[in-house]
Amino acid sequence: MKGFLEDANYSIGLLDEGATLADVIDNCIYEHTHTGKRAFYVGDLGKLVKKNIQWQNVMAPIKPFYPVKCNSTPGVLEILGTLGIGFACSSKSEMALVQDLGISPENIIYTNPCKQASQIKYAAKAGINIMTCDNDIELKKIARSHPNAKLLLHIATEDITADEEMNMKFGTTLKNCRHLMECAKEFGIQIVGVKFHVSNTCKELQTYIHAISDARCVFDMAEEFGFKMDILDIGGGFTGSELQLEEVNHVIRPLLDIYFPKESGVNVIAEPGCYYVSSAFTLAVNIIAKKTECDKLLPSGVEQTRNDDEPVFTYYINDGVYGSFASKLSEKLNTIPEVHKKYKEDEPLFTSSLWGPSCDELDQIVENCLLPELSVGDWLIFDNMGSGTLGEQSTFNDYQRPLIYYMMSFSDWDEMQDAGITSDTMKNFFFVPSCIQLSSEDRFSTAA
Ligand SMILES: Cc1ncc(COP(=O)(O)O)c(C=O)c1O
DSSP states (O other): TOOOOOOOEEEEEETTTTOOOOHHHHHHHHHHHHHOOEEEEEEEEHHHHHHHHHHHHHHHTTEEEGGGGGEEEOOHHHHHHTTTOOOESHHHHHHHHHHHHTGGGGGEOOOOSOOOHHHHHHHHTTTEEEEOOOOOHHHHHHHOOEEEETEEBBOOOSSSSOOHHHHSSSOOHHHHHHHHHHHHHHTOOHHHHHHHHOOOOOOHHHHHHHHHHHHHHHOOOOOOOTOOOEEEEEEOOOOHHHHHHHHHHHHHHHHHHHHHHHHTTOOOOOOOOOHHGGGGGGEEEEEEEEEEOGGGSSSSTTTSOOOOSSOEEEEESOOTTTTTTTGGGGGGOOOOEESSSSSTTTOOOOOEEOOOOOOOTTTTEEEEEEEEEOTTTOEEEOSSSOOSSBBOOOGGGGOOOOOEOOOOOOOHHHHHTTTTTTOOOOOEEEEEEEEOOOGGGGGGGOEE
């Protein structure tokens, strides 16, 4: 068997020519239909390799530092680590995870804006020196716990269109940067660069222009204080679309060339999270309960576009906001599932809502969508579920984490080997030719 390692922990199914993600999902559903119908993810790791190639083509030499909090599953971390990407960690456990993969401290930055002193000490011990900071209390805490720390001053961005919460909460003003430099001088702490973050919901690319200009001002200010700064971190916010990546590049490249030319010795880095992982993971969930509501219970704000006697369905699925849909709590998720079972094109569609299994009033996943009538035991498929859903999760109400099946096409596997990743470099994985039976009609039977 190609790439088999005796002590590897995880397997990646290599897909034969012609087999698709849909075939993998069909197979898993077929298996699960007989073994408890647990929710599961299929992670196409080949997509990460492709995303990295795209990043190198469009964004090089900007070095990516992947934010571990976006998706810390072993397949993702190991692939990205072997591709030579750095990591942005927000906690001790994330730092430990990437250290276990053998990532060197220079390739790790500690980016939590509110760090626990004990975790700063952990970073100090591990030789992880680069960390972000946006206020003087944090700076003093860092000075006490990690005298060799190298700070990136996190400046606020001015996204007027979206994610105001993020802007308001984190990042400092130019004026305060001067104060922070005075504090850093007083406490003997090095400042080595600037970081900003533009949310991926930001439609206004001007935000980058302001942020890079502001960063230049901070670099100039630092010279007055005698700090030698050589890192500019432009954060995350790349959706995964090649077009958006090119648009951002088109806006930032000329500015970077003017303000931070190669000769300046400034290394520009970024923290693309969603970009790498979002589209790589698909979640399959099972309907565990169903209710038919009468008309008056139609959710507020839902347009009355149907006959009074049409039913409204409420479906409960075996994953929710206390699991894979956690980002729904911050309103980031706006996703409508596909129905797995085949249904006729002219089948009537009904107003439906989807809820998680907790019976908690916050556990609503989709408030209102049109679906054919479904039964308990049917499966729903959510795509683009790779970001923000696969980190640390609670175990509310016996929540059972979905299983993860990793896959990759043989052609992506070849590409990966061209990129220098072999079964020897992926220490925790073994590659197995997957035994996908291409879909047959009887696989779509979804009896409860
Ligand atoms: C400070 C910071 N940097 C980077 C990221 C990654 O962002 P994205 O997944 O949009 O690339 C986030 C995500 O919330 C963030 O808060």
